[in-house]
Amino acid sequence: METILITGANRGVGFALVKQYVQAGDVKIFATARTPENATELNALAEQHDGVITVVQLDINDEASIDASVKAVEGETDSLDILINNAGIFPKGDDKSNSLGNLTAEDVGHVVTTNSVSPLIVSQAYRHLLKKGNNPRLVMISSQMGSLSLGGSGSYAYRMSKASMNMAAKTLSVDSDMAGVTVVTTHPGWVQTDMGGSNAAITPTESATGLKTVIDGLTSDDNGKFYRWDGSEHAW
Numbered sequence: 497m498e499t500i501l502i503t504g505a506n507r508g509v510g511f512a513l514v515k516q517y518v519q520a521g522d523v524k525i526f527a528t529a530r531t532p533e534n535a536t537e538l539n540a541l542a543e544q545h546d547g548v549i550t551v552v553q554l555d556i557n558d559e560a561s562i563d564a565s566v567k568a569v570e571g572e573t574d575s576l577d578i579l580i581n582n583a584g585i586f587p588k589g590d591d592k593s594n595s596l597g598n599l600t601a602e603d604v605g606h607v608v609t610t611n612s613v614s615p616l617i618v619s620q621a622y623r624h625l626l627k628k629g630n631n632p633r634l635v636m637i638s639s640q641m642g643s644l645s646l647g648g649s650g651s652y653a654y655r656m657s658k659a660s661m662n663m664a665a666k667t668l669s670v671d672s673d674m675a676g677v678t679v680v681t682t683h684p685g686w687v688q689t690d691m692g693g694s695n696a697a698i699t700p701t702e703s704a705t706g707l708k709t710v711i712d713g714l715t716s717d718d719n720g721k722f723y724r725w726d727g728s729e730h731a732w
C-alpha cells in the first residue's frame with residue numbers, strides 16, 4: 497500500500513490527483529485542505545472511501561497548522577511514500593504582484609512565500625515520515641513559468657515563486673538530510689482549473705493521470721529532475 501499526502505487537495509489538480517490515486521487503489525491518502533468544512537467534493541469522496549482518504553486541515557502559510565497536520569498524520573501512519581506539494585496561488589486581476597509599476601514587496605512576497613517558502617517548510621516538517629517511506633518521493637507541483645531558460649513577460653511574483661520552488665527542489669535533492677528521498681519538480685500543464693481557466697489546454701484528469709504516471713515511475717535516478725505531466729523532461 498502507498499501512503500500519500502497531497503496539499504491543496506480540495507479542488508483543481510490536487511483533487512484530481514486524489515481521485516486518480518483512489519481509483520488506482522491500495523492507497524492511504526492524506527488529502528489536505530485549508531478549510532476542510534468547505535471541501536464539499538473532497539469530503540464526499542472521503543465518505544465514499546472510508547479509511548482510504550483522511551482529510552487534514554493545512555494552511556501551508558501557517559506553521560501552527562503545519563505542525564498540527566503532522567501530528568494528525570502521525571496519528572495514522574509512521575511513514576509517507578509520496579509527498580505532493582500542490583497547493584499554490586496565481587495572482588489575478590488587479591493583484592499588485594503581477595505588473596511593473598504596481599509591485600509591492602508585500603504582494604510579491606505573499607506569492608513567493610505561498611508557492612515556494614511554504615512548500616519547503618512543509619517538506620521539512622514531513623521529512624521524518626518521508627524518510628521512512630517505501631521508494632520515498634517528494635514532488636513539487638511547480639510550473640513552466642518558473643523555468644529560467646523559457647522566461648516570459650509579466651507575472652513577476654508567480655514566475656519568481658516557481659523558479660524559487662524549483663531551486664528548493666534542486667537543493668533538497670542533494671541534501672544529505674534527504675538521502676534516499678527522490679525529489680523532483682514538475683509542470684502540470686496548462687490545466688482547466690480555477691487557476692488555469694476554462695480555455696486551458698488539458699483537463700485536471702489529464703494532468704493528474706500524467707503526473708501519477710510520472711510519480712509512479714520515479715526512482716533515485718530521477719532525483720533532482722524537472723518533468724512535465726506527460727513525462728518529458730523540462731528545461732530549467
Ligand SMILES: NC(=O)c1ccc[n+]([C@@H]2O[C@H](COP(=O)([O-])OP(=O)(O)OC[C@H]3O[C@@H](n4cnc5c(N)ncnc54)[C@H](OP(=O)(O)O)[C@@H]3O)[C@@H](O)[C@H]2O)c1
Nearest residue numbers: 504508509530555556582583584639686687689690691692
Ligand atoms: N492550472 C494551471 O494551468 C497550472 C499551470 C502550472 C502550474 N500550476 C500549479 O499547479 C498547482 C495546482 O493548481 P490548480 O490549477 O489546481 O489551482 P487551483 O484550482 O487554484 O487550486 C489551488 C489549491 O491550492 C490551495 N491553496 C492555496 N493557498 C493555500 C494555502 N495557503 N494553504 C493551503 N492550500 C492553499 C487552494 O486551497 P483553497 O481552496 O483553500 O483556496 C486549492 O486547493 C499550483 O501549485 C499551481 O501553481 C497550475
